[in-house]
Amino acid sequence: MRCVVFGATGYLGGRLVPKLVEAGHEVRCVARDPGKLADVPWRDRVEVVAGDVGDPASVRAAVDGQEVVYYLVHSLHKRDFVDLDRRAARTVADAAARAGRIVYLGGIAPADQDLSPHLSSRREVGEILLRSGAPTLVLNAAVVIGSGSASFEMLRYLTERLPAMVTPRWVHNRVQPIAVRDVLHYLTHAATVPRQVSGTFDIGGPDVLTYLEMMRRYAVVAGLPRRVVVPVPLLTPWLSAQWVNLVTPVPRGIAVPLIESLVHEVVAADDAIAEHIADPAGGRTHYERAIELALARVRDADVPTRWSDAGAAAPSDPLPTDPDWSGGSVYVDLRERRTRADPARLWAVIESIGGEHGWYSFPLAWSVRGWVDRLVGGAGLRRGRRDPRRLHTGEALDWWRVERLDRPTLLRLRAEMRLPGRAWLELSATPAEGGGATYRQRAVFEPRGLAGHLYWKAIAPFHDIVFGGMARNITGTAERTP
Known part of the structure; x- marks a missing residue:
C-alpha cells in the first residue's frame, strides 16, 4: 500500500513509519521541516516531502496518489489548538476524500459528558475525518506508555521526583493505559482493513487502573520506595497543571490540557476493534511490562539510547525527534x-x-x-x-x-x-x-x-x-x- 504520514516527526509518527516500511508499504512522510528527518535510521527507505496541514495546496500534493492517509497531527502545545486542529482536520479531510483509507489516532472520551478542551478537540477531529467521504478508522487510546509520550513523561517525572505528593481527587479515576508497541500494532494493521469498515474504535491495554495505581506500580517497576499520595478536594485541574509545570519539564501548554482530561475516566467502551484487527502476537502488553520497556534504556550492554548516537531499537526507546523534555532525567x-x-x-x-x-x-x-x-x-x-x-x-x-x-x-x-x-x-x-x-x-x-x-x-x-x-x-x- 502507498501510505502518507502526516506527523512523521511526532512521537507516534516517528515510530510508525519504520513499522509501515517493515510491513512492506511505500511510505511518504510529510513534515513542515524535512530536515528534522535527515538523521533518522529509515530516511533512505521513505519519501520525505515538505508540507503543512495549514496549507491546502501542500496537503493536496502530499495526498496525491496515496492509498492510506495517516493523520497523527495535533497542536496541543499552542493556546488556540482547538481552532488550529479543526481547520487542519478539514483541510486533510477535503484532500483525502478520494483516498482509499484515513487512519487517525484520537483519545478515549466518555459519552454524554462535558469534555475537556483536549478530549473534545480529539473527538471533533475524528468526526470531521469520518465525514470526509473516505473510509476512516478513528482509533481512540487513553494514556500511551512509552518514553517520549507526553502522558507517560508526566507520570514518570511526578512519580520519580516526588516521594510524597498532595493530589486532586481525579487520581482515583480509572484509566486504561496502552503500550506504544500495541498502539503501533493497531495503526500498522489499519492500513489493510477492508474499505467497507469505517468508524470509531477504542483501543486499550489489558489493565484498567486508577491514576494512583499507575503511579504506585510505576514506582515498583522503577525500584522506587512506595509513593505517599494524599488526595484532597481543593486542587483544581488548573492548579494541578501549575504544580506539574513546576515539578516536571513537561511544558505548561501540554500539561494543562492533559491534566484537564484526567478528570474523566478513560476506559475503552468495548473491544470491537478485535473484529477487524487481531491482538498483537502474545497478547496486549500489561502495564508493568510496558513500563519496563519504557525504562529499558540499556540494550545489549550499550549506553542508554537517550544519550547515544544510535537510532532507537524499539518503539519504547527515545528517538532523535522526541522533545528535549522526554526520555527521563539524565x-x-x-x-x-x-x-x-x-x-x-x-x-x-x-x-x-x-x-x-x-x-x-x-x-x-x-x-x-x-x-x-x-x-x-x-x-x-x-x-x-x-x-x-x-x-x-x-x-x-x-x-x-x-x-x-x-x-x-x-x-x-x-x-x-x-x-x-x-x-x-x-x-x-x-x-x-x-x-x-x-x-x-x-x-x-x-x-x-x-x-x-x-x-x-x-x-x-x-x-x-x-x-x-x-x-x-x-x-x-x-x-x-x-
Whole structure:
C-alpha cells in the first residue's frame, strides 16, 4: 500500500513509519521541516516531502496518489489548538476524500459528558475525518506508555521526583493505559482493513487502573520506595497543571490540557476493534511490562539510547525527534581536551586507569568515596584490576565494570558502587587534525527518585575538581610519557 504520514516527526509518527516500511508499504512522510528527518535510521527507505496541514495546496500534493492517509497531527502545545486542529482536520479531510483509507489516532472520551478542551478537540477531529467521504478508522487510546509520550513523561517525572505528593481527587479515576508497541500494532494493521469498515474504535491495554495505581506500580517497576499520595478536594485541574509545570519539564501548554482530561475516566467502551484487527502476537502488553520497556534504556550492554548516537531499537526507546523534555532525567558531565600526545600514548594512559595508577584526580576524594561505599555494603576501591596495563570487557575495575572496550579508542565503565541511580564513565582518544589527539570524557548519571537528583546536585560543585582534574591529568600524563 502507498501510505502518507502526516506527523512523521511526532512521537507516534516517528515510530510508525519504520513499522509501515517493515510491513512492506511505500511510505511518504510529510513534515513542515524535512530536515528534522535527515538523521533518522529509515530516511533512505521513505519519501520525505515538505508540507503543512495549514496549507491546502501542500496537503493536496502530499495526498496525491496515496492509498492510506495517516493523520497523527495535533497542536496541543499552542493556546488556540482547538481552532488550529479543526481547520487542519478539514483541510486533510477535503484532500483525502478520494483516498482509499484515513487512519487517525484520537483519545478515549466518555459519552454524554462535558469534555475537556483536549478530549473534545480529539473527538471533533475524528468526526470531521469520518465525514470526509473516505473510509476512516478513528482509533481512540487513553494514556500511551512509552518514553517520549507526553502522558507517560508526566507520570514518570511526578512519580520519580516526588516521594510524597498532595493530589486532586481525579487520581482515583480509572484509566486504561496502552503500550506504544500495541498502539503501533493497531495503526500498522489499519492500513489493510477492508474499505467497507469505517468508524470509531477504542483501543486499550489489558489493565484498567486508577491514576494512583499507575503511579504506585510505576514506582515498583522503577525500584522506587512506595509513593505517599494524599488526595484532597481543593486542587483544581488548573492548579494541578501549575504544580506539574513546576515539578516536571513537561511544558505548561501540554500539561494543562492533559491534566484537564484526567478528570474523566478513560476506559475503552468495548473491544470491537478485535473484529477487524487481531491482538498483537502474545497478547496486549500489561502495564508493568510496558513500563519496563519504557525504562529499558540499556540494550545489549550499550549506553542508554537517550544519550547515544544510535537510532532507537524499539518503539519504547527515545528517538532523535522526541522533545528535549522526554526520555527521563539524565545528567551529563562532558570534558574534552586537545593534547600534543599521539593517540597511542593517550590510549595507554586511559587503559591503565584505576588500580595502582589511581584515577588521576583528587586521590583523597576517591579514597573517601571508596570507604563510604564499603560502609554501605558496596565494593569500594578494593577490587583493583587484574592487569596494570590491559583491560577486558566485563572485568571489574575498582568499583566499576568494563562495559565496552573498543581498543584503542573507547573505554566505557559502568558504576557498581552504591548509588541512587545508574552511572557510567566514558573515556575516548581520537586523532586530532594537525597531529596529537583529542581526549573526550563523559560522566553520565541516571537518577533514581528524588534521592538521585539530590545526590547529583550535591556533588556537582566538586565536578571541576574531580572530573576536570581527571581530564587535565590524563592528558598531561600522556604528554609526559616517553
